Amino acid sequence: MDERRLREYIALIKELLNCPSGEEFVILKANTQLVDEDLIMVMEQIAIQAEEQGATGTTEFLRNLAQELKGMLTQATKTFDAGSERPSAYLELIETLMSCPLGAEAEILREHQDLIDTQFILTLAQVAGMMAEIGERKASEFLQGIAAPLAKGMKALPAVQPAQNYLDFLGEVLRTTSNSNGNAKVVYPLLAANLDKLNTYFAQVLQDWVKETVEKVQPSIAHSVVVDLVNFSVLIQQFSLGNKAENLEIAIIGYQVALTYFNRDKYPEEWAGTQNNLGNALVERIIGESGNNLDAGINCYKLALEVYLRDTFPEDWAMTQNNLGTAYKGRENGDKAENLEIAIQYYFAALDVYQRSVFPYQWAAIQYNLGNVYCDRVAGDKAENMEIAILSYNAALEVYQPNLVPQQWAMTQYNLGNAYKQRIRGDKNENLQKADECYLAAMDIYKRYRDPEE
Known part of the structure; x- marks a missing residue:
C-alpha cells in the first residue's frame, strides 16, 4: 500500500467517523474505489489505537463497520467469482436494467434472452441483497421484483443441474429438519455448508416444490411436510450466517406456503402458530418498506389472537401480546404517542400471565x-x-x-x-x-x- 493510498483511507475513515448516523454506507458507496481489504485493515489498526487511548465509542464503531465490510466483500467475492460463467455480462445487464426508463425492463430482457438463466437469477438476487445491506432499499426491491417472476418462469424450462442442486438441497434440509425434530445443532451445519444456496431462487424452488407435493401426496404425508417446512422456516429465520435479508425472505415464503395448507378451521393451533411466526418474520424483514412490513406483522399477530384466547392458550396469548407490544413500540405508521400507549397496554396484558x-x-x-x-x-x-x-x-x-x-x-x-x-x-x-x-x-x-x- 503506497502513502497516497493510505492517506485516502485515513481521510475516508475520518469522514465516516464524523458523518451523521446512518449515512456511513452512502459515503462508502460514493468511495467504492477505496472499499477493499486494505481499508478494513487500516480501520482495525485505528480501532486498536483508539482503544489504547480509551476512545471506546470510536473503537466499537470502527470494529463493527469493519466487520460489516468484511461480510459484504465476502458476499461480493462469491457473487462475482472469476470462475463463474459470464459474470461481466450479467453485471452489465443488471446495470442496464437499473438505469433504463421505467417500463423498458421487459424489452431489455427480451433483447438479452441468451443471458436469462439460473445463474443470472442468482446474481440478481445476490445483488439485491447487497443493495439492501447498504441501505439501497428501492434498488433492492426493484431487482427482487425482476428476479421473482424470472425464477418462477424457470420451472417451465428443461431441468438443469443448478436447479436440481437446489431441489436436492431442499430435500436434504427437510429430511434433516424432520429427523432431528428441528434441532438447530443438527440443521445449522448443513445450512452453513450451503450458504450459496440460501437465496431468493431457493425460496422459489421451496414454494413450488411444497405446493406441488402437498397436492399429490396423502393428507398425513402432506401434514408432515408442512410441519417440517414451518420448523425449517423458524430455523432459517434465526440463522445468523449468510444474508440476513434473504434468510428472512425464505422464512416468509415458508410460512406463507404453510398457511395455504394450515387453514384456520381444520388446523386452528397450527394456523395461529404460523401466523405468529410470520408476524415475527415480517417485523424483522429487511426487504420492502419497513412501515408496511411492521403493519403486516401486527395484522398476523392479531389474527393469531383469534385462536390464542387467554383462557384456552394463556402462554401463547401472553407471548403474542408481548410481540404486539414490541411491534407497536417500533411502529412507523400512525401517531407515535398513540402507538407507544398501545404498546404499554399490550405489555401489561402479557404480565397478567407472565x-x-x-x-x-x-x-x-x-x-x-x-x-x-x-x-x-x-x-x-x-x-x-x-x-x-x-x-x-x-x-x-x-x-x-x-x-x-x-x-x-x-x-x-x-x-x-x-x-x-x-x-x-x-x-x-x-x-x-x-x-x-x-x-x-x-x-x-x-x-x-x-x-x-x-
Whole structure:
C-alpha cells in the first residue's frame, strides 16, 4: 500500500467517523474505489489505537463497520467469482436494467434472452441483497421484483443441474429438519455448508416444490411436510450466517406456503402458530418498506389472537401480546404517542400471565421492554416516565444475572445508564455517576463476551 493510498483511507475513515448516523454506507458507496481489504485493515489498526487511548465509542464503531465490510466483500467475492460463467455480462445487464426508463425492463430482457438463466437469477438476487445491506432499499426491491417472476418462469424450462442442486438441497434440509425434530445443532451445519444456496431462487424452488407435493401426496404425508417446512422456516429465520435479508425472505415464503395448507378451521393451533411466526418474520424483514412490513406483522399477530384466547392458550396469548407490544413500540405508521400507549397496554396484558414466580425470564423481558417504552413515552409527565423506566430496568436486573444471561444483563445495564443520564429528578451529578457505573458494567461484559479468553 503506497502513502497516497493510505492517506485516502485515513481521510475516508475520518469522514465516516464524523458523518451523521446512518449515512456511513452512502459515503462508502460514493468511495467504492477505496472499499477493499486494505481499508478494513487500516480501520482495525485505528480501532486498536483508539482503544489504547480509551476512545471506546470510536473503537466499537470502527470494529463493527469493519466487520460489516468484511461480510459484504465476502458476499461480493462469491457473487462475482472469476470462475463463474459470464459474470461481466450479467453485471452489465443488471446495470442496464437499473438505469433504463421505467417500463423498458421487459424489452431489455427480451433483447438479452441468451443471458436469462439460473445463474443470472442468482446474481440478481445476490445483488439485491447487497443493495439492501447498504441501505439501497428501492434498488433492492426493484431487482427482487425482476428476479421473482424470472425464477418462477424457470420451472417451465428443461431441468438443469443448478436447479436440481437446489431441489436436492431442499430435500436434504427437510429430511434433516424432520429427523432431528428441528434441532438447530443438527440443521445449522448443513445450512452453513450451503450458504450459496440460501437465496431468493431457493425460496422459489421451496414454494413450488411444497405446493406441488402437498397436492399429490396423502393428507398425513402432506401434514408432515408442512410441519417440517414451518420448523425449517423458524430455523432459517434465526440463522445468523449468510444474508440476513434473504434468510428472512425464505422464512416468509415458508410460512406463507404453510398457511395455504394450515387453514384456520381444520388446523386452528397450527394456523395461529404460523401466523405468529410470520408476524415475527415480517417485523424483522429487511426487504420492502419497513412501515408496511411492521403493519403486516401486527395484522398476523392479531389474527393469531383469534385462536390464542387467554383462557384456552394463556402462554401463547401472553407471548403474542408481548410481540404486539414490541411491534407497536417500533411502529412507523400512525401517531407515535398513540402507538407507544398501545404498546404499554399490550405489555401489561402479557404480565397478567407472565408473572415473575412462574415465568421469571419472560417477566424480566417485559420489564426491560417497558423500560424502553417509558424512556420514549410522549404522553404523561416526562420526569415520572423516566422514574418508571428506571424502576422497570432495575426490576429486570433482579432476574437477569451476569453469569447466567450476560448479554441481557449488559443490555439492560446500558439502557439503565441512558435512563439515568436523562433523569430529571434527583441530583444531576449523582445521576450521571450512576449512568457511568451502568455503562462500565455493561462494557465489562461486552469486552468479556468479545474476548472470552480474558
